[in-house]
Amino acid sequence: MRQSNQGKQQYEPGTHPDLPPPLGTTGPIKWMRENLFSSPTNIALTILAAFFLYKIIPGAVSWSITDATFIAEDRNECRALNSGACWAFIAQRWGLFTFGFYPEDQRWRVVLAFVLLLMVIVALLWENCPGRKVLFKFALIFPFVATWLLLGGFGLEPVATDKFGGFMLTIIIGVTGIALSLPLGILLALGRQSNLPIIKYACVGFIEFIRGVPLITLLFVASTMLSYFLPPGTNFNLLLRVLIMVTLFASAYMAEVIRGGLQAVPNGQIEAADAMGLKYWPAMRLIVLPQALKISIPGIVNTFVGLYKDSVLVIVIGLLDPLGIGQASLADTKWQGLSTEVYLFVAIFFFVSCYAMARYSLYLERKLHTGHSR
């Protein structure tokens, strides 16, 4: 017995230590084996991708960071200083990109409105937010506070809406559109399923008309045609018209997304609500809509993201959103020709905002996941 165990370590029963798993079945190596080199095709694709990254990344990094210029007065100075991107352009025009033509000494109002907006959004979206109840109440008056801060009057210097521009404009259009299109969309979706013919056909007609017309056409109508239809002398604010059109446009899409959700709620739920003696609105509010909206979350957020990005179309009617400010800036002889920087900058802004929305929608889906989905 002793001989057969010669040279091998002995352990008492129960004291054998855990050995590390064999190399190649854990950690990065395992991950790479499974994900990058699992088949000849994958190996080829991995090598190809690595080659492209190797070709692109050094150039991109040196252009955008190491060889870039961050402080300069104009493009020629950028050129003299370094060979890469001229971010000084964005830095010099940061105020213009953010606030548009909003008067410089009044910009704190925009910042304040934005901070309040963030507080309201956090309170609405995050369950454990401290002071949530107070902020909820504040959320109800926030639209009026924000309007007052941005437009002025009642003690603040008035600022006309045509001074709005840049990211501020995108956020105003996006937030207003998102906040109003959801309730409108719900009403339209319910109306479309209504048993009352007038309501039903009004909703169907509205949805189909708006969906059948490109947003850009609606914006043109809003910006130019309305002036002909309205009585002479009426001055109907351009931004307001755009907000209305964008909201109506998004709500038509929203209605269809929510209708999809409504149809996925089994009829038995409504019958059960009827059996409980609930009337139409309580039944919808307590039984049907919570389920339908939960199902529709991906579609709803999809519509939100689309609406947010569609706001760049306002440039065709002469409102200068970040892209419009960028194009106008490119016409300044000091900075002409820096289109790559502008478009990249605007793209990053939109990516950050839209990605945040997408992540929140995923979080919400997980939170509301109650075992129905596959």
Added chain:
Amino acid sequence: MNKSFLSAAAFAALSMTAVNAQAATLDDVKARGELNCVVSTGIAGFAAPDDKGVWAGIDVDFCRAVAAAVLGDGEKVNFVPTTGKTRFTVLNSGEGDILFRNTTETMSRDADLKLTFLPVNYYDGQGFMISKELGVNSAKDLDGASICIQTGTTTELNLADYFRTNGISYEPVPVETNAEAQTNYLGGRCDVFTTDASGLASTRASFEKPDDHIILPEIISKEPLGGAVRHGDDQWADIGKWVVNALIAAEELGVTQGSAAEMGKAAGDNPSINRLMGTEGDFGSMIGLDNQWALRAIEAVGNYGEIFDRNIGPDTAIGLERGLNAQWKDGGILYAAPIR
């Protein structure tokens, strides 16, 4: 320049109803205390916001001059940025009082779109830019070339006309904006870039090596760029017309931004200057203004020469020579009608 088929179509449908906000623009502007001036969303040297968001350019200066003449302050302008597609609708619907937007005066725009054009404030013409490497010295050698061209503009039509007349062929590369054309041209996706000569010059000036590119000598179209107002308010059209004339005449008569105040104090020896400065005669009241209207306009932005030099002249990045835009005495065709 941009010719908008869309707005033309809109007008065909709506010309019947285009009657509101027509009369007494002057009163509207005075009541509002601000001039709504239709400009472009950004054309180098003509209208573009600077780093602080203040608009600058030739067109912008003419807006300011009109505001100074009417309201007494060149800053009281609300700039309405428009694209080539929306400019005429914005003007005709009454959202703009006057238009200075790098706009070519044409018969159809004047008559069909119901605009009244003001005197020309810049004589432009369509040209070609090409890389020196290709060794082309004349537009007639461009047979088979690929050409970057902005869609929906008169430049597109001029180009087709020119190549047809000369019996040569080309391959159009349609682009939407000037910036896009620039990228395409530099990226080698088209051999030639065509637009108005002023646009070519400013584009070329922004290149890293401007000397590698030449602007061909052929100018294939006439592009008289001028301001415009709606049909139906002749008094307002007269104000626009005479402000432009006054700025051109001021250069001819040697009145500058700096000297205007001094010259406006008392009548001098030159009756033409006196009439311009309002120290002789009663010309302001003929257009519904006071007699210092021209004085204020010149004080706000300077005379035509000063406006030109500040925005697109030889000392700026764009570096255009006066050429056709010199005074008639200096070999150009600027010829302001006399104020008398």
